[in-house]
Amino acid sequence: MYKNTPFGPTKTHKRQFENGIVHFKNEQALADFPIKITDKLEHWAKIKPEHTFISRRNLVTKDWEKLSYAETFEKVRNIAQYLINLEFTSGETVVILSENSLEHALLVLASVHIGITYTPISPPYSLVSDDFGKLKHCLELMTPKVIFAQSGKVYQKALELSKTIFPEAIVITADGENGGHFQEMLLTKPTTDVETAATKVNADTIAKVLFTSGSTGLPKGVMNHQGMWCANLQQITQVFPFMQQQPPIFIDWLPWNHTFGSNHNFGLALYNGGTILIDDGKPTPKGIEETVQNLREISPTAYFNVPKGFEMLIPYLEKEPALRENFFKNLNILFYAGASLAQPVWNRLEELAVETIGVKIPIITGLGCTESGPSAMFANWGGAFSGLLGVPVAGMDVKLVPDGDKMEARYKAPNVTKGYWRNSEATAAAFDEDGYYKTGDAVKFLDENNPDKGLVFDGRIAEDFKLSTGTWVNVGVLKAKVISTGSPIIQDVVLAGLDKEYIGAILFLNADACRKLANLSPEISNKEAYLNVEVEKFINNWLAEFNKTSTGSSTVIKKYVIAIEPPSIDLGEITDKGSLNQRAVLKHRFDLVNEMYP
Template identity: 70%
Template sequence: MPAPFKQIAFGPTRTRKEVSPDGSIHLRLEQPLAPFPKKLTEKLVYWADRQPDKLFLARRNKQGDWVTLSYRQTLDRVRSIAQYLLNLGLTANETIVILSENSLEHALLALAAVHIGIPYSPISPPYSLVSADLERLKHCLQLMTPKVIFAQNGRVYARASQLAQSLFPSVTIITAEEGDAVDFSDIMAVEPTHTVDEAFAGVRPDGVAKVLFTSGSTGLPKGVINTHQMWCANLQQITQVFPFMADKPPVFIDWLPWNHTFGGNHNFGLALYHGGTLYLDDGKPTAQGIETTVQNLREISPTAYFNVPKGFEMLIPYFEREPELRRTFFKNLSMLFYAGASLAQPVWNRWEELAVETIGERVPIITGLGCTESGPSAMFANWGGSFSGLLGVPVAGMQVKLVPNGDKLEARYKAPNVTPGYWRNEEATRSAFDEEGYYKTGDAVKFLDENNPDKGLVFDGRIAEDFKLSTGTWVNVGAMKAKVIAAGSPVVQDVVIAGLDREYVGAILFLNPDACRQLCRLSSEVPAKEAFQHPTVKAYIDQFLVTINQTATGSATRVERAVVALDPPSIDLGEITDKGSLNQRAILRHRASLVDELYQPESTNQPLNQLTNENTPV
């Protein structure tokens, strides 16, 4: 018998399913949505009064020591910063742009803006730091027309700040480190007045709290409007899914970027909503960043842990080697939560095994479905014994409409946590909603059990990503990607599926450099490209293709050829987000030479099921 699950209080999952005459299916949770605040900083005021000395936020300084903020300290600083913004003349018609990574100063400025109803937008740091042409940053700035810009480090963000000043000569630049602009410590020293309280009282639930930019999968990023109501409604919905968070203040250690809805709305918001503690992790799931994350996890015992699939995968070797790390991590843990992509089932299984080895119980692994436009959460599989791809049932107050699209069902949302539209983009807003006002997600889902909707929905790919082969056979890209990653893990890190109007399915493989080096017993100093082209890796992928095709039931589930991408995905080209998610369409468009290589005539290419390598950088 498998080990039991840790006993956790989860919300109800009983749903109501109705079928309309047009064939669409309406699904909702029977539990109603409970009341929620008008704006998020009502919770800051509440907790600052109830538990003023409780630790709210912490981040390590350059010396490695934790710098902390209590709830009372946070509110005091937020009110001072809010007064500074009011002194500049900012209103709900003006905006603030934050260029920087997660930081205490980032949090304080964002909360100050929310507190008095000034829209702000956190922009993806790679747009400023990694991009060669700054075109995406320029696009976001021109849409926001900011009156204030914050950059954590003036030297690091100098190029981005110069661009902003060239676009908006009167913009106020604020920095916290190494800058000759307005110093952040000065704005925290402003004496707040009654005007702050008046502005706070005047914030409307339907006012814009923030603008979060999408990754731009079909072009330049779109700015998703997040209202105060959206944010607070979704946090209450999540609370009803995970009521244990309301029973005891949570403790999170988290790296996920605040310019994304997962880290910025979900994780940051939950910590504040429940009077919990959020430790800012400056690591991330990269070869160097994972070391920082592990060092933090050796010290902090979270009550819930959030990450993307790549992050969970990269942590496994450390947990296997360090029993004390496992004990610290699992000691108070109620759940593991992933989002952003599918978690490979072998990775899922190993985490369950690690929990059992450490505490004798399985810790529930939870996910769901959502998007930036739903702020982010629309549904959850909030029960033990789930599996990768199971999305669960709608959150309270969420109406899900499943609309037939070919042989699939597209999920559409209507709820208090759904965006009213896109910032200064009426055309995109009009096309995003159907005639009944439901947001069209483009996500395809299906019932795990047609006769029992309480068992939840299963991810069935993206409507726009699926395609037909030249034979007229539909290819389910989501299912194919999950199959390839599960079979190829840990060497195969991600994959893009090709084959539109072609005779067969091909795959562009993105490999894990560390896993390839380990497979080939190479030093960590060996360049990734060299490891990718090692004979042992080629042999591994040859066998991997044979293995996955043994279960193929036809041309739509068989990978005939694969090519390894030697160069990492480009953020300038929109091929990847800073969470590590690949953009299928952008990669197929910008790496057309790789796609062509997959479909060279057999006489000029390798035999089917044999690995071909990218010969020149793209």
């Protein structure tokens, strides 16, 4: 039995044409939505001024620092006036280099309110990269007038590079080091110029540019128009009407340079008059401790994470009854994105919910991308499973186009981007002759005779390959099976075998899970843990069992190698949300590929 969470309708309309193309829609109409998201901020500042909108722990005292809706709107107007005084010219933008913070949020909302385009650049581009290639590319594309970093000391090298490229840019830091102090912005008194600028913003004004990691080459900047963002928030709210009925409470770490954390989670809290608490933890051995401490105090109404985050949370929920009670008591949904959730993790989450509150919490996912702001469809009902994508959001026209033996999903809706920032070639290539965005995602109906049961993920069109026998390998489906059955030791996988006789797998392992399996101390290196005899035994046993359920050469993995070195962000092997880039890994690890195909 599942918790009685109110969900939006899932009645659909499916129309098939003689050429094999299918159009798939939700019968629910899309309700009206505001022009810009700060219209909601102004609304809530008037309706419930004292309600906490956003909060973050003070890094020194560890106390929660809170901003109400009224306080937030007041500070946003101050910063907006500061930006107006700088007299931005056409094409000049605000660039944010650093992590989620109160200052980051305020600068975002001020920029959006008066129609200045901003972009949040992935912090690893500044902190992890060795050559700053992606950072340089993003900066040059955005021509910033203002560059913000939370810590001038932490981001010193990135700021020095920024000033080299754009010496006239205004650098602002929250701590005042290596730039102007953020406090100066807050002390600026707003004039009627703020309201004048705000009234000139329309649905087609570009609110932000979000960089996608891309399957090849340098990141592309997806234009997020004001109306696009708000349309998607209205669509998501219609999928999850409980967010309107009760102000949501989110505790969230997902980065705002990515559409999941920024457009979806941050946006939903604001759109529905809720509260978002910034979690400075992450799904890492050290970061998970911070997340768990926050969840001991905060009871979310919905909880968003990537599969790895849920996997790392489970041991704490199993050990701490009080944490478990606090976590589940107000939850309406658990929501994952970014990768497939291993079925054992899914099952354990449901078991823990039943043990704690007597019912299962619906585990929700769907399908989307940065270009759709992000959400295009949801499986918003209890009893879903990993890989089920659900049905389109209201106002979304999904066109399914035959591509070989697969169907590619294409989108047309108010929440779909108009293209890529200063990249007309990529924009032209992204849309078909009818104006539908080409996702590259392959899908199929769970039940051809009952489209209301939704679509199922069927891999990525570009990732699939043929063996030398001419047999197609469905990479997405096979990869999901590997991760699900190999969890927690196998964290991710890249499949090889183009024009070869058999499939090979480059395995990326979970170092902590390997240490635990082999009873090794935390000081043991990742390499030693990966190559431990107990880990080798586990993988060999897993592979034997995996292949027992395979149906032919397209689903049998003959050989594997273990990737000792972690994926490189500079080489494009990993995105900032942690997913692997199959093509880049195969390109840069040809030695591992050759090891499987001597």
